[in-house]
Amino acid sequence: MPRTEISKFGEFGLIKHLTEKFSIQNTSTIKSIGDDSAVLYYDHKKVLLTTDLLLEGIHFDLVYVPLKHLGYKAAVVNFSDIYAMNGQPKQMTVSLGISKRFSVEELEAFYDGIELACKNYGVDLVGGDTSASLTGLTISITCIGEGEDGQIVYRNGANPTDLICVSGDLGSAYMGLQLLEREKAVFAGNENAQPEFEGKDYILQRQLKPEARKDIIKALHEKNIIPSAMMDISDGLSSELMHICSQSHTGCRIYEDKIPISYQAAVMAEELNMNIVTAALNGGEDYELLFTVSLEDYDKIVTMEGVGIVGHMTKPELGLQLVDREGGEIALKAQGWNSLG
Amino acid sequence: MPRTEISKFGEFGLIKHLTEKFSIQNTSTIKSIGDDSAVLYYDHKKVLLTTDLLLEGIHFDLVYVPLKHLGYKAAVVNFSDIYAMNGQPKQMTVSLGISKRFSVEELEAFYDGIELACKNYGVDLVGGDTSASLTGLTISITCIGEGEDGQIVYRNGANPTDLICVSGDLGSAYMGLQLLEREKAVFAGNENAQPEFEGKDYILQRQLKPEARKDIIKALHEKNIIPSAMMDISDGLSSELMHICSQSHTGCRIYEDKIPISYQAAVMAEELNMNIVTAALNGGEDYELLFTVSLEDYDKIVTMEGVGIVGHMTKPELGLQLVDREGGEIALKAQGWNSLG
Numbered sequence: 259m260p261r262t263e264i265s266k267f268g269e270f271g272l273i274k275h276l277t278e279k280f281s282i283q284n285t286s287t288i289k290s291i292g293d294d295s296a297v298l299y300y301d302h303k304k305v306l307l308t309t310d311l312l313l314e315g316i317h318f319d320l321v322y323v324p325l326k327h328l329g330y331k332a333a334v335v336n337f338s339d340i341y342a343m344n345g346q347p348k349q350m351t352v353s354l355g356i357s358k359r360f361s362v363e364e365l366e367a368f369y370d371g372i373e374l375a376c377k378n379y380g381v382d383l384v385g386g387d388t389s390a391s392l393t394g395l396t397i398s399i400t401c402i403g404e405g406e407d408g409q410i411v412y413r414n415g416a417n418p419t420d421l422i423c424v425s426g427d428l429g430s431a432y433m434g435l436q437l438l439e440r441e442k443a444v445f446a447g448n449e450n451a452q453p454e455f456e457g458k459d460y461i462l463q464r465q466l467k468p469e470a471r472k473d474i475i476k477a478l479h480e481k482n483i484i485p486s487a488m489m490d491i492s493d494g495l496s497s498e499l500m501h502i503c504s505q506s507h508t509g510c511r512i513y514e515d516k517i518p519i520s521y522q523a524a525v526m527a528e529e530l531n532m533n534i535v536t537a538a539l540n541g542g543e544d545y546e547l548l549f550t551v552s553l554e555d556y557d558k559i560v561t562m563e564g565v566g567i568v569g570h571m572t573k574p575e576l577g578l579q580l581v582d583r584e585g586g587e588i589a590l591k592a593q594g595w596n597s598l599g
Numbered sequence: 600m601p602r603t604e605i606s607k608f609g610e611f612g613l614i615k616h617l618t619e620k621f622s623i624q625n626t627s628t629i630k631s632i633g634d635d636s637a638v639l640y641y642d643h644k645k646v647l648l649t650t651d652l653l654l655e656g657i658h659f660d661l662v663y664v665p666l667k668h669l670g671y672k673a674a675v676v677n678f679s680d681i682y683a684m685n686g687q688p689k690q691m692t693v694s695l696g697i698s699k700r701f702s703v704e705e706l707e708a709f710y711d712g713i714e715l716a717c718k719n720y721g722v723d724l725v726g727g728d729t730s731a732s733l734t735g736l737t738i739s740i741t742c743i744g745e746g747e748d749g750q751i752v753y754r755n756g757a758n759p760t761d762l763i764c765v766s767g768d769l770g771s772a773y774m775g776l777q778l779l780e781r782e783k784a785v786f787a788g789n790e791n792a793q794p795e796f797e798g799k800d801y802i803l804q805r806q807l808k809p810e811a812r813k814d815i816i817k818a819l820h821e822k823n824i825i826p827s828a829m830m831d832i833s834d835g836l837s838s839e840l841m842h843i844c845s846q847s848h849t850g851c852r853i854y855e856d857k858i859p860i861s862y863q864a865a866v867m868a869e870e871l872n873m874n875i876v877t878a879a880l881n882g883g884e885d886y887e888l889l890f891t892v893s894l895e896d897y898d899k900i901v902t903m904e905g906v907g908i909v910g911h912m913t914k915p916e917l918g919l920q921l922v923d924r925e926g927g928e929i930a931l932k933a934q935g936w937n938s939l940g
Contacts, residue, residue, distance in 0.1 A: 398739035
């Protein structure tokens with residue numbers, strides 16, 4: 259791969275070079291990159307705003323994460339936060355802190371991933387910042403989205419009898435990470451080792467190139483379902499249920515045998531002698547949607563593809579309970595990712 | 600000073616602890632911290648969006664920058680970008696990457712600075728992210744502002760006969776930085792040395808606790824002046840003039856003896872044997888406003904406090920010229936800060 263030094267461009271030249279092929283897709287984008295700020299127009303609509311900071315060594319490991327995938331994922335996890343409000347992502351800014359060890363080609367790969375995510379989700383890149391860094395790669399992404407009046411869904415609207423729904427499956431991204439960590443350790447011990455990824459494509463994709471559930475938001479809209487509460491599952495089901503129960507002043511009861519698990523994740527857990535339910539509850543990085551709906555929506559929900567009912571909300575005094583396969587009750591604990599611990 | 604470890608709080612507890620005393624000041628802030636995204640409402644107004652990434656060792660040096668000042672400055676430099684669009688900052692998000700060497704008390708000091716800036720400028724903190732960092736302090740700030748239809752000012756609207764105006768004075772922040780660097784070097788050689796800051800309070804304040812020119816935007820509004828082009832001076836007058844001339848397809852002619860210099864900055868330059876005009880042209884971090892107005896606004900501008908006319912725009916073929924005290928012409932070069940060089 260050719261290597262062009264970043265210094266060839268200078269700060270403004272570099273941003274221009276990396277972003278000039280991006281095209282504008284939304285009428286709400288009035289002015290994009292190139293001024294002190296971007297200008298947007300959200301007449302009669304609510305503006306949704308979310309931001310994420312991703313640091314090398316904490317949130318990603320460049321030993322096994324290709325830069326194009328990293329760009330794609332960094333964008334998509336922000337879109338996921340907007341969908342989790344029942345909104346549509348429309349604009350984003352990307353700021354990078356980069357050291358001299360990165361070449362222009364590597365940054366192009368990162369922006370290729372950003373561009374692909376923008377195209378797939380209809381989002382405009384409207385600003386950002388590129389600066390030197392003394393150490394690792396730093397990525398800061400802000401996403402702006404659009405919410406319709408009366409349709410925005412918060413975490414605090416769940417009621418004690420509501421059904422708890424989850425899209426897709428849980429724990430796969432975490433098992434993908436475990437696989438990558440295992441192969442990294444093997445490689446460190448023997449540089450001629452070939453990674454064993456056969457039959458693991460799904461869990462790898464879930465870790466390296468996750469998608470946000472735009473399709474689920476669309477399906478809910480088509481079925482005229484407005485969830486009572488919703489959030490995306492980034493830190494594990496347990497942790498997210500705690501947020502919703504705490505903000506909605508409810509308890510919850512979920513059933514172990516209802517938690518959606520993929521075949522590959524289950525096999526990987528078996529191989530690594532790990533408990534797949536624990537991975538699903540506490541693994542993180544699934545970017546699936548957790549939402550609650552009124553019992554009246556039961557008929558609509560059971561026919562929805564890619565959505566499962568995992569339990570129901572309860573009165574707050576009943577606490578947060580997991581019912582195991584034998585019918586026993588276990589109090590849910592948040593053991594989700596906590597890098598400050 | 601007492602030292603409380605960050606681990607006492609955990610990720611969510613820490614954000615809550617640091618932000619709970621912030622109050623909401625704007626009706627456009629519908630939902631603040633605590634959900635997947637913030638919710639804002641900008642009916643009939645344009646939304647302005649800007650973001651900045653600040654990295655320890657590149658953009659700031661904690662050896663001589665108190666954390667409260669750093670928080671204040673990090674916020675204010677973003678507000679400055681919104682004023683530079685002739686807008687009003689309204690909301691911001693703050694994301695931090697922090698290593699274990701920081702205590703809760705130090706982060707509180709940083710947020711005290713953020714809070715003071717929010718109060719002084721009427722801005723709501725509506726979100727953010729706090730994460731571990733393996734190395735230095737990382738700060739990412741996004742600011743959202745409000746722009747009135749037809750009153751937003753871009754960089755590309757200057758005309759060949761427009762007057763070039765600058766608020767405040769230039770080069771002081773840079774000379775403040777030179778002073779801090781000198782005292783740091785002295786201290787490194789002799790730990791008992793006392794820093795010599797007497798009579799340097801203004802240039803230190805300009806470097807450590809700059810203000811955004813909200814007052815100038817208000818004064819322009821009161822005088823019914825809408826600049827033809829505007830930006831804030833963060834990388835030095837030369838560099839910013841190049842942006843405006845390039846985007847407006849004009850040249851410019853500025854006069855050395857019109858460039859506003861503070862007494863303390865001039866004295867400091869003398870002491871350090873540096874050229875103060877070079878510092879004003881290329882120093883950076885002034886956060887003053889550079890704007891152009893039609894010749895018709897001359898009478899209004901000359902009576903404005905805190906604003907000076909430094910030259911005028913020209914046809915593009917005349918280039919970018921500095922007229923020195925002897926009447927000679929020198930082509931302007933951007934030698935501004937470029938950390939990727």
